[in-house]
Amino acid sequence: MDPIVGNTRLSKVLMDGGSGLNILYADSLDAIGIDWARLRPSEAPFHGVMPGKQAMPLGQIDLPVTFGDPSNVRKETLTFEVIGFKGAYHAILGRPWYAKFMAVPNYTYLKLKMPGPHGVITVGSTYQHAYMCEVESCKLASAVLAAEELALIRENIPAEAPNSTRKVGSFEPTESIKEISLDPLGSSEKKLRVSATLTPK
Template sequence: MGFDMTKLVPSDQAFYGIIPGTGSTLVGKVTLPVTGTRDNYCTESIIFEVAPFETFYHAILGRPALAKFMAIPNHTYLLLKMPAPNGVLSIRGDIQTSHSYETENINTAEALERSNNQAMVAQAAKALTMDQLQKPSNNSAPESQLHPNSQTKAIVLSDNHPDKTALIGADLDSA
């Protein structure tokens, strides 16, 4: 979208949820005229918030714009309906394109999350001493190993495999 950068009004607001896992501070706001089609001609001035990252959307309509147009979005069908001078105006999205963009967006968010987790693990590992980084030897069983309670009994899981058993509470009935 081309517009005169001198019309950009600074903004210090932040918003979240456009790209999962990240937030953004706006570059600014700009008011632009938006004109309908020949069949439903009208012009409205809309405030657009300019963000410093790329998304798959050309514009994101928030509650103020939806209220101004009295628009009703249906996210399931990618459909936006609003009253117009010559009836109801319906704007439809492309489900396949939307799905492919959403898949790419999810993959990007997951990659960012993995990267953040790896960075946190690496930072935590730097804070550990060499003794803490040593792998315990297999000769000594760790103290936290579970031991069966004396009030348990072994039951056979399958008649065909009598060696496969499970421990259950001794006071449980066979029902």
């Protein structure tokens, strides 16, 4: 039983009791069909969603969230922080959601229970669905970190124009060099090239 956010059923929602926010991705906002003009300004950045960096929300929005079936429905309005980067889920429901719905999770059985107007509402998932979401989330996090590391490497490598006169495979020292005879007595003409900045030792 997937939650209905706004007027759209979202199949990939993370229930995160450790998160202090309810988060909705911009792609999900578009899928729901909500005009971005409804977003309120949000000034506070947060951490823990984007690996290794803080995130600034695009804004806040209040949306109705519904759980249950026609015989036993629970509907509450929640405030979501809308974020503009990709995620493995459609939304993340955090502690404010748990408190408002008075929901109790059981992570062993992948079940969530909350009071409804006509008894307990039970929300469940399959281990396969949870595993696939976790794999997708890990792949996305790895891709983001790899892209950031690549950008950092590119910033630190000076851009050099290719030298058209240089022969492919030829060795060219990048600093001043000196030649040292391989034979200490000087009887051989064979010499070794070393950096001029090396100490005599």
